[in-house]
Structures are given as C-alpha cells and as structure tokens.
Amino acid sequence: MALLEIRHVVRRFGDYTAVDNVSISVETGEFFTLLGPSGCGKTTLLRMIAGFDLPDSGQILLDGRDMVGTPPEKRPVHTVFQTYALFPHMTVADNVAFPLRMGGRTQPEIRERVQHALDGVRLPDFANRFPHELSGGQKQRVALARGLVNRPRLLLLDEPLGALDAKLREEMQIELINLQKEVGITFVFVTHAQDEALALSHRIAVMNRGRVEQIDEPSRIYGFPRNRFVADFIGKISMMEARVVEAEPSRLRLEVAELGEVVMAGRDGVKAGDRGVVAIRPEQVRISRPAAPAESENHFPGRVHDFLYVGDVTTYIVELSNGARIEALLPNASPGRATFFEVGDEVGVSWRHDTGIFLDD
Amino acid sequence: MIRRHAWLWGAAALVYAFLYIPLAIVVIYSFNDSRLNAEWVGFTLHWYRVLFSDAEMLAAAGNSLIIALSASLGATVLGTMAGLAIHRYRLRVLPALVFAPVAMPEILLGVSLLLFFLQVLNLTLGMLSVIIAHTTFCIGFVAIIIRARLQGMDESLFEAARDLGASRWQTFRFVTLPLIMPAVAAGALMSFTLSIDDFVITFFTKGIGEPILPIQIYTMIKVAVTPEVNAVSTLLMLLTLAMIIVAARLESHAASREAARR
Structure with a gap:
C-alpha cells in the first residue's frame, strides 16, 4: 500500500x-x-x-x-x-x-x-x-x-x-x-x-x-x-513540426516541411499520417563542418545563427534551410578556446534516429 | 543650508514654544512659594505637601487609577481579540466599526454613552459606567496597534505552529501572543494614558458620585487656581510621559529586532 x-x-x-x-x-x-x-x-x-x-x-x-x-x-x-x-x-x-x-x-x-x-x-x-x-x-x-x-x-x-x-x-x-x-x-x-x-x-x-x-x-x-x-519545461529542447510518412515498430519516417525526411525511433500508437513535433535535446545534436561526411541518418546543412558560451559548454543555435532553429551543445574540452564556430558559419547538424523523440499530441 | 531654511527652523521653534512653554510654566510654578501663578517668589515643595494631604484629591487620584487600570485591562483583552479577528478573517465593515471611536468626537461618545447607560441599561452612573465608557473608546486604539503588528508578520509562522502539532490555543499561547506581546503592552499603556486624563467622556458618564481626577482638577480651577493644581498636573504629566515613552520603546524595539531578522 x-x-x-x-x-x-x-x-x-x-x-x-x-x-x-x-x-x-x-x-x-x-x-x-x-x-x-x-x-x-x-x-x-x-x-x-x-x-x-x-x-x-x-x-x-x-x-x-x-x-x-x-x-x-x-x-x-x-x-x-x-x-x-x-x-x-x-x-x-x-x-x-x-x-x-x-x-x-x-x-x-x-x-x-x-x-x-x-x-x-x-x-x-x-x-x-x-x-x-x-x-x-x-x-x-x-x-x-x-x-x-x-x-x-x-x-x-x-x-x-x-x-x-x-x-x-x-x-x-x-x-x-x-x-x-x-x-x-x-x-x-x-x-x-x-x-x-x-x-x-x-x-x-x-x-x-x-x-x-x-x-x-x-x-x-x-x-x-x-x-x-x-x-x-524540462531542460532545453528544439522542436519542428512534422508528419508521419511511414510507421514501423522500430522506426518512423517523418516529413518536415521544406527540410526533408527525418528518421526517428518507433513509438507505440503512432501511425502514418499523424502530425506532431520532432524534439531533440541540444546534447543529442552533433555540429560539424559542412564538408564532413554524414555520420547518421538525419543530417542537414545550416548556418550558425548565434551561440552562448557558458564556460563548460557552448550552445550553438543553428538555422536550417526551412528557417527552423536547432540547438547543439559542444563541450569546451580544450581550455582557452571559446568557440569552434562563428556566427554566420556554414555548418552541418545531425542526430541519430534513436535519440530525440516524436511527440504526437 | 541652515540659513536657507531659517524660516523653517523659526516655524519649528514657534510650534515647540507653543507646545511646551505652557507646560513648563505649570511645572515651574508648582514649586513656587506663592499662592499666585503670577511671579516667582522662591522654591518650595509646599504645594506637593498640600496635595498629598488633600483627601478628596487623593480619592480622585485613586479612583482614576482604578478606572485606568480596569479600562486598560478590558480594552487590551478585547482590542487584542478584535485586532486578531480583523487580521485573520480579513473583515471589511467590522474593522471600521472598531476603529471609528478613535476618530469620533468625544462629546458624541460621551452623550451617546450617557443616554445608553441611563435609558437602555438603566445603570446608575458611577465608577462602573466610567470604566465601561473608557474601555469602549480604548478598544479601537489597541486593535489598531495589534493589527499593524500582525500585518508585518510572516503568516507561515502561525501555520508552522499548527503544522508542528500545536492546537489553535497552543499556537496562540506559544507563538502568536509572544510575537504580538510588544503591541499588546503598547496598547495597554496607550489605553492607560488615554483613560487617566480623559475629561469629556468621564464628565458625561461619572454621575454625581465619586471624584475623578481630571474633573476634580477642573472643579478646583473653577474655585481658585492654586499651585496645588500645578502640582497635581505635573505629576499627571510625568506619569503619562513615562508611559508614552515605554510604549514607544516597546514598539520600536520590536520593530528593530524585526529588521535585524531580515
């Protein structure tokens, strides 16, 4: 009891x-x-x-x-x-x-x-x-x-x-x-x-x-x-409106307007045609030089809109081609170096399909 | 700086002069070795000796003390209860009714109480009617002081007491009362000073029985102004002053402790 x-x-x-x-x-x-x-x-x-x-x-x-x-x-x-x-x-x-x-x-x-x-x-x-x-x-x-x-x-x-x-x-x-x-x-x-x-x-x-x-x-x-x-409400998260194209038990294929296809882990009760948001935490997003080879499914080009240096980490706000803004976290492992990218730099952002989450409410 | 404000200083000096020179004269001439309040002859304690062998004056003073003590006791208990209730229940109309006698003309209170005692209660005027009348007009003063003190206090103190196992009564006994004690004491002293020198309401409600100090003084002056009046006035002034100082100390001491706590 x-x-x-x-x-x-x-x-x-x-x-x-x-x-x-x-x-x-x-x-x-x-x-x-x-x-x-x-x-x-x-x-x-x-x-x-x-x-x-x-x-x-x-x-x-x-x-x-x-x-x-x-x-x-x-x-x-x-x-x-x-x-x-x-x-x-x-x-x-x-x-x-x-x-x-x-x-x-x-x-x-x-x-x-x-x-x-x-x-x-x-x-x-x-x-x-x-x-x-x-x-x-x-x-x-x-x-x-x-x-x-x-x-x-x-x-x-x-x-x-x-x-x-x-x-x-x-x-x-x-x-x-x-x-x-x-x-x-x-x-x-x-x-x-x-x-x-x-x-x-x-x-x-x-x-x-x-x-x-x-x-x-x-x-x-x-x-x-x-x-x-x-x-x-809990922590930081970036969100983009999306529509489910294909729903398998293990993975979802989603369409984000003016951006392209996003792949995420499957979820119970989600079916093709559902609408919702793709939500990704900043530490789940990798930020790289645009020329770097794609490491995972969801790889999109973008431009550094702004960044926030807080000592242990730097948060980059990257604007994608559809205008959506994605936050990416980079730890500042080497001291003295505040940033790896500057405002306006062309970059690539990516995240693995099993990170992030699709919210269909 | 000082010169620019010279007229302000001058005005202040005049105000103080009007307030305190008459009082100073009363005090000084109480020690004057003459029957007249006209010119200084020499120092004496004669008038104090006269005062202390004046049986009627002593009786009046004794009665006034009894009235002031009873009225301030009653007003403190009732006023504290009123202040607590007004604060606790966030009342709107009732507070005005409790505080109104503070601002109401005394003559009105006196007349209405007189009619109430005679026509409604059928009470014989005397000490009791004076005590009831004084208690009535002092309650408002006490309630105002108590409420002001409660308004500055953290409400969660009283909730914390209940939360930690204190009943309503224990919360009052161990938390509320000790915290408002300075205000209770200040209210009691305030009531005492208001009661002991009250003339108007006393005059209406005393009837023809016992002598009461302020009325007694007035009667003496009507007959002849002797320095005995100065002597009794001086003593009354000292008593009242002492009480006001203690009351002010209690409140400001509590306030400064409060400030230190923040």
Whole structure:
C-alpha cells in the first residue's frame, strides 16, 4: 500500500480550478517531487496534504486513512516552509523542540532528540542562537531539523532552496539527498526548478494548469517526455513540426516541411499520417563542418545563427534551410578556446534516429 | 543650508514654544512659594505637601487609577481579540466599526454613552459606567496597534505552529501572543494614558458620585487656581510621559529586532 494516496483531488477558487482531478501515489521512503511553473497547483496540493486547505472533491489518504477532516496538528505530516518560518522569539533548540513539546514528550527525551537532530543537520553548537543570528543556509537546516525531529510519516518541502544563492543551493541539494537517505522519511518536495527536481528526486510529477502531465523517474521525464509541455519545461529542447510518412515498430519516417525526411525511433500508437513535433535535446545534436561526411541518418546543412558560451559548454543555435532553429551543445574540452564556430558559419547538424523523440499530441 | 531654511527652523521653534512653554510654566510654578501663578517668589515643595494631604484629591487620584487600570485591562483583552479577528478573517465593515471611536468626537461618545447607560441599561452612573465608557473608546486604539503588528508578520509562522502539532490555543499561547506581546503592552499603556486624563467622556458618564481626577482638577480651577493644581498636573504629566515613552520603546524595539531578522 502506498504511504500517500491522492485520489481525484479537485480544488477550485471561484471560477479558477487550481487542482484539477489529480491522482498521485507516493511510496514509503520515496523522494517525490511536484514540479511545475508557478500557478500550476503544486503549492495548493501541498497545502491540502498538510491540512491548511481542503479539497472540493477527492481523497487524500495517508497509510490508507482519509486525512480530509483531520486538522494540520493531528496529521503525521510536517512542512518545511519557503520562508523557513522559524519562530523568531525562540532559540534554535526551542524551535527544534517545539513539535516534541506539543507532542507531550518528556524533558530528557526532548533534550536528547533536539541535540541528535541538530547533529544531523551539522549544527551541533547552535542550540542557543536565535534565528536572526543565522545565515540563510543555517536557517534552512534548522527548519529541516525541526521538521524531522518528531519523525513524521511525511515531510513536505515547499521550495525550501528558493531563497538560497546558487552555490549554497547546490550544497544543500546534496545535503538534502543524504539527509533523506539517512532518516528514511518520505519527502514530498515542491519546486519550479527543473534541475533541482532532476537532481533530487526518485520520481517527479510534472504539473501544469492544475493537472499532472507526467509522473516518472527523472531520466524518463527528461528522456521520454510524454508531451510538448513536459519536453519544453524540462531542460532545453528544439522542436519542428512534422508528419508521419511511414510507421514501423522500430522506426518512423517523418516529413518536415521544406527540410526533408527525418528518421526517428518507433513509438507505440503512432501511425502514418499523424502530425506532431520532432524534439531533440541540444546534447543529442552533433555540429560539424559542412564538408564532413554524414555520420547518421538525419543530417542537414545550416548556418550558425548565434551561440552562448557558458564556460563548460557552448550552445550553438543553428538555422536550417526551412528557417527552423536547432540547438547543439559542444563541450569546451580544450581550455582557452571559446568557440569552434562563428556566427554566420556554414555548418552541418545531425542526430541519430534513436535519440530525440516524436511527440504526437 | 541652515540659513536657507531659517524660516523653517523659526516655524519649528514657534510650534515647540507653543507646545511646551505652557507646560513648563505649570511645572515651574508648582514649586513656587506663592499662592499666585503670577511671579516667582522662591522654591518650595509646599504645594506637593498640600496635595498629598488633600483627601478628596487623593480619592480622585485613586479612583482614576482604578478606572485606568480596569479600562486598560478590558480594552487590551478585547482590542487584542478584535485586532486578531480583523487580521485573520480579513473583515471589511467590522474593522471600521472598531476603529471609528478613535476618530469620533468625544462629546458624541460621551452623550451617546450617557443616554445608553441611563435609558437602555438603566445603570446608575458611577465608577462602573466610567470604566465601561473608557474601555469602549480604548478598544479601537489597541486593535489598531495589534493589527499593524500582525500585518508585518510572516503568516507561515502561525501555520508552522499548527503544522508542528500545536492546537489553535497552543499556537496562540506559544507563538502568536509572544510575537504580538510588544503591541499588546503598547496598547495597554496607550489605553492607560488615554483613560487617566480623559475629561469629556468621564464628565458625561461619572454621575454625581465619586471624584475623578481630571474633573476634580477642573472643579478646583473653577474655585481658585492654586499651585496645588500645578502640582497635581505635573505629576499627571510625568506619569503619562513615562508611559508614552515605554510604549514607544516597546514598539520600536520590536520593530528593530524585526529588521535585524531580515
């Protein structure tokens, strides 16, 4: 039985449907992420799991018990808030002790577990500090310790890394993974940052306009997006309109207007005459000098429209003969050399038929 | 720079002069060794001795203290509840009704309360009616202060408390109340100072019974202005000033701690 079972949950605010018939199940010990742009309903869903909001219809089951009607303080679910929400008038130790005190634990047990929790987030000597004396990263860790100390069945995290700078965010991501592994508590994590979701999660639910678009492991979300929204939202991808000419189980022959034939891996349910898009990730596209011999099926001439140098890699935007723009990624393996191609250079782009994906929605 | 703004400085000086010279004169002449507030004769504490042996004045002061303490206690409890409710439920019409007495002419409040006590409640005017009247007009001040404090606070603090296992009452007891405490204290002090020197509403609602300080002072002046009035005024002024300073400190201290937290 799944630990958390969300069944056909709907939440409306007036005419606006924030959560539209969402069903998700989360297994014990999982690091599960709700990912989507702002306004996609992920925070509303999280608030309903915590008990701050109630679904208009549908069920939220925890360990098989319907939670609708149970107030937040009675749910074995704790939340780490985006603003951390540390109580400013209490020391770090009192903050962490708060859920234990409310739970009526004895003084010696509280003391021991608070110290253990602070050790767990590498802040053993911060017990007597006040929240305003802490840095952003330290507040974050105290909030985590406070959320975990009473060993909830489920820890909800609402964009907890949003307020940190890039470097600290990366550090905290690694810490979060390790911490979750260590304590073995199920995490439901909410974020709009796709890189964060890919890096942290066991599984991701991609949400858009109140609906779940896809639930999968990170590599499947990235490699096999189910539709255009998921493909576009996760990572970078180039897309071209196409029509299916021939559909075999192993390969598809597609016609891209004013460009020619594109060959891609076969997909269930696709038949000749279907329309859709060819979608290719920048790192799947090879960029070469125009004279170079074709290495794979899909080889097209083009011209460098622009490029973006970001240190480790350079992204080239290549304009094909039909006006479509394809992004190609080239790692900068030899230092000091920023670019291999300049704007306006004639180049060739190609990709293997088993990379990229045909989306027929 | 200073010369260019000379007229501004001059205007400011005039304002301060009008505000504080009369007060200074009251204070200075309370130590004057003469029955008249006309010319300085010499320093004495005589009028304070007279004041402290004036039984009726002491009774009036005692009554005023009882009224101010009771009214500020009542207004603080009710005003805090009102402030919390207005903030929590984002009410629209009700807040105006709570805050209105702050701006309403006191004479109107006084008359309406008098009629209400006599004709509706059939209450005998006295200490109780004054306490109720003072509580009524202080609630608005407390509610405004409480709401201002709550508006600056992170809503997720209260949700976090519930989330971590606190009931509604425990959330109020361990999180909300400690966080709004400076505002509660400021509201209480504000109510106290408003109550202790209130004349108009007290005048309408006191009836003919117990002496009450501001009315007592007024009655004394009608008979004859002796420096005893100066003495009692000086003491009242000191008390009020002290309270206002403490109230302001509490709020600004809380505000600066808040700022440090960000």
